[in-house]
Amino acid sequence: MFLSKKALGLEICRNGLRMAVLEGKRDETPRLCAAGIDSFDAEALRFSQREPNVLNAASFVAKVKETHLKLLTRVHRVSVSLPDSVGRVMLLDLETRFRNRDEGADIIRWKLKKSFPVDINDIHLDYQVLRRRETGETVVLVALIAKDVIQQYEELLQEAGLEPARIGFSSFCLYRLFARRLELAENALFLSYFGRTVGILALREGILDFCRSKEIRSTTFDPERVFREITGSLLAYRERNPVHAAFEVFCAATGSSAREFRDLVAEATGSEPKVLRPADSIASREDIVCDSALIDLLSASAGAAMGDL
Numbered sequence: 001m002f003l004s005k006k007a008l009g010l011e012i013c014r015n016g017l018r019m020a021v022l023e024g025k026r027d028e029t030p031r032l033c034a035a036g037i038d039s040f041d042a043e044a045l046r047f048s049q050r051e052p053n054v055l056n057a058a059s060f061v062a063k064v065k066e067t068h069l070k071l072l073t074r075v076h077r078v079s080v081s082l083p084d085s086v087g088r089v090m091l092l093d094l095e096t097r098f099r100n101r102d103e104g105a106d107i108i109r110w111k112l113k114k115s116f117p118v119d120i121n122d123i124h125l126d127y128q129v130l131r132r133r134e135t136g137e138t139v140v141l142v143a144l145i146a147k148d149v150i151q152q153y154e155e156l157l158q159e160a161g162l163e164p165a166r167i168g169f170s171s172f173c174l175y176r177l178f179a180r181r182l183e184l185a186e187n188a189l190f191l192s193y194f195g196r197t198v199g200i201l202a203l204r205e206g207i208l209d210f211c212r213s214k215e216i217r218s219t220t221f222d223p224e225r226v227f228r229e230i231t232g233s234l235l236a237y238r239e240r241n242p243v244h245a246a247f248e249v250f251c252a253a254t255g256s257s258a259r260e261f262r263d264l265v266a267e268a269t270g271s272e273p274k275v276l277r278p279a280d281s282i283a284s285r286e287d288i289v290c291d292s293a294l295i296d297l298l299s300a301s302a303g304a305a306m307g308d309l
Contacts, residue, residue: 006033008073009305010064010162011081011170011298012153013195014047016040017063020301021073023285024309032284035298036067047086049145050118052152057159064160078162079304080153081173084197084213087145089169091130091211093137104129108142124150130207141208143169165308171199171213173303178252178276185248189269190276191230193253193261194299198226200233202247210237221257223264230268252276254296278302 004025011018016039024030040063044056054060068076092111098104108127109120116123127142150167157164174192175182182188183206192199196218202210212233216225251273253261258275265273277292278299284290295302 005309006073006075007305007308008068008071008075008078008162009081009173009301009303009308010078010157011173011301011304012045013081013083013170013300014045015195017067018298018301019067019071020298020305021071021075022282022302022305022309026309029281029283030302030306030309032282032288032290032295032298032302034071034073034288035290035294036070037297038063038067047083048149049086049088050149051146052148053086054152054156057156061156061160064157064162068160068162076161076163077165077308078157079165079308080157080167081170081300081304082145082153082167083195083215084169084171084199085215086149087143087169089141089143089171089211089213091208092140092142093133094140095137097136097138104140108140112142112144118146122147141211166304168304168307169213170195170197170300171201171211173300173307174199174252175201175303176306177278177281177299177303178250179306180281181276182250185250187247188250189247190250190252191261191265191269191273192251193221193226193257198229198233200230200237202237204241210240212236221260223260226261227264227268230264234268247271249273250276252278254278254299 006023009020019036021034022030023033041059044059047053096107113120123144124147127140130139132138154164188203190201197215199213214229249269249271251262251265279292279295
């Protein structure tokens, strides 16, 4: 029997910070216990892959601390969602077998050394083995972020009184939010539009087979650019996997762009997508006043928290 526990998730994004405290058991729909949303001061953050993102450390720490205090929670361990644009995620085929995790990391660094624009030793690397092919290759999911970037976030969150447990990218936090539904499909294609970022994940036999995210640098929803990104990503996937099974198509987006995004997904895939809504993945506690608009804003922070339940 799994006991109910609480988990804290934090999203740091262009609009500010969003915190969600969830409560639940592993096999139950989590419940929202508390939420906090705030914005950073102008010029406090500049998202970058190479340089520390926080320009005003004192302001950043004060906002995080203040928002967390308003939650009235004893949970200090936090899982964090950062924009996909501050790092890189990729799938790699490794021909060389490795005996342990450290050896696998060394092989990945060697493979990426010539193609990466900065010194690979300055990059924090994490990876997960996805599958081993019959031909002998090992397929791994690799996440990369500059050490200076992640260390700054860790140090400032600790200064704010929090204990960063894991730091991930928003696309995968969103996947975790909907994972229970997506895992029911043998082969799933999941397309999302959150925070001006188009995300595409393909799962074959329940295992990640393709991932790509692209930030659309436009202040409003740009259907032409979003459609181009979807079709371009699908073309890249088909080139990587010329023989693939039929997919059950899912999509998720929030706000006024949700319906138009669904229509673009339908046109690009030739399939009627199943619409996933954050409010269907999270319940709210009886004493919490919450609507679907608030749940939409908390999507990535709630997805981050779900990884700690």
